[in-house]
Amino acid sequence: MRIACYNVEWFDRLFDEAGDLQRDNRWSGRRDVKRSEQAKALGYVFNKIDADAIMVIEAPDDHNGRSGTNALENFAKVYNLRATKALIGFTNTTQQEIALLYDPSKLNAQHDPVGVIGDVVPPFDGTYEIDLDIDNRADSVTFSKPPLELAIETANGTKLRMIGAHLKSKAPHGAHNAAEVMRFSIANRRKQLAQAVWLRGRVETHLSAGEHLMLLGDLNDGPGLDEYENLFGRSSVEIILGETGCPCLYDPHAARALARKIGGAPTTARFFLKNDNRFLQALLDYIMVSENLRDKAKAWRIWHPFDDPECWRDETLRNALLTASDHFPVTLDIDL
Template identity: 85%
Template sequence: MRIACYNVEWFDRLFDDEGQLQRDTCWSGRRGVKRADQAKALGHVFQRIDADAIMVIEAPDDHQHRSGTRALENFAKAYDLRSSKALIGFTNTTQQEIALLYDPTKLTATHDPIGALGDPVPPFNETYQIDLDIDNRADSVRFSKPPLELAIETAAGNNLRMIGAHLKSKAPHGAHNAAEVMRFSIANRRKQLAQAVWLRARVEEHLDAGEALMVLGDLNDGPGLDEYENLFGRSSVEIILGEIGCPCLYDPHAARALARKIGGEPTTSRFFLKKDNRYLQALLDYIMVSDDFRYKAKTWRIWHPFDDPECWEDLKLRDALLTASDHFPVTLDLDF
């Protein structure tokens, strides 16, 4: 079975209010990319990864007047994808949902949020109380994009839990000077780490219950990604993976990055920095698994157009990956 995680930059901009795919010459949400070109590139990438289930980050918007699931299912139909069924959990107001697109002949998926109002670890669409600045006063934290909690049963009868996550970016939007950049960045990191602590608390509930668990998504963070990590001691990735001595999750790309203080490391995204006129690459996307999956895993793969030999040598795939999104898919092949 192949599981994938893929952040699709502004997927929502490719659909109208009826969920119909807009393959025209209007600009997409991608820099310098027309909607028809992004849609075609995405169709090719989804076909090539050919996953049984894809956790789609920045999935099409879902609210009273737009259906993200209808948009994704129309996309799957347009490109004849066997992963043709879509599921969205708690919606948000960012126009970037978290969704699962899956093959209904290979598995069933149910939105199954854990926790109740008033619990120490509340549902992800509620508020979490945590002392962020050690002043003996609880701060209220909310997810701008509540994680998607799923109960999965494969056609072979395997049961597992899956959590899709997209943690808040630390970018200091709205800052007008260096002092504001620092203040906004620190505040955003505090909030992001609080979200990571909340997510880790849910992870521990599943691991303590002996459940097979997978956490997939864009954590907008990674070991050594910025200077503010030193201020707080740990990245969101390290918090969610867990500390030695506790039940831990595993992702080989995160493990490799954490083991290095200098030198190359895996990357899953590529952003253009207009100010510097160059591209920045970063490890932001993960498929973290409990021990149940770690020893069933055959291959973790980042479909990077420059780092993966097959992607590099296949010119059509390489160009599609670069056109489709500023992130690249991550896949995990499991032998059940």
């Protein structure tokens, strides 16, 4: 079975109010990319990765009369995908949902959120109380994009828990000077770390119960990604993976990045920095598995247009990956 994670930049902009795909010459949400170009590229990429289930980050909007599930299922019909069924959990107001697009002949998925108000680890559509700035007062933290919690059963009868996540960006949006950049960056990292602690709490619940668990998505962080990480001692990725000696999750790309002080690390995203007139690459997207799934996991792959040899040699695929999104798909082939 192939599981994928794919952050599609402004997927919502490709659909009208009825959820129909708009393949015209109007601009998409991608820089210098028309809607027809992004849609065609995405159709090609989705068919190439040919996954049984794709955790779509920045999935189409699912509120105020719009249906993200209809939009994704319409997209699947247009491009004749095997994954024809879409599922969204708690919706949000960012126009960027978290959704699972999957092949119903290969697995069954149910939105199955855990926890109730008042729990130490509350539901993801609630509020988490944590002291962010060490002033002996609890701060209230929420998810702008609540993680998607799923109960999965494959056609072979394997049961597992799956969590799709999109953590808060650390980018200092709205900053006008160096002082604001620092202040906003630190505040955003604090909130992101709090979300990671909250998410880790749910992970520990599942691991303690001995359940099969897969956590995948855009964590907007990675080891050594920015200078503010040193202020807090560790990245959100390290928090979610777990400490040595505790039940841990595993992702080989994260493990490789954590092990390297100098030298290249895997990357899953590529952003254009207008002020510097260059591209920045980063490791942001992960598929983490519990220890009891590691022996079933066969191969992780980042479909990077330059770093993956097959993607590089296939000019059509390479160009499609660059046109489709500022993130690249991550896949895991696993026996389920």
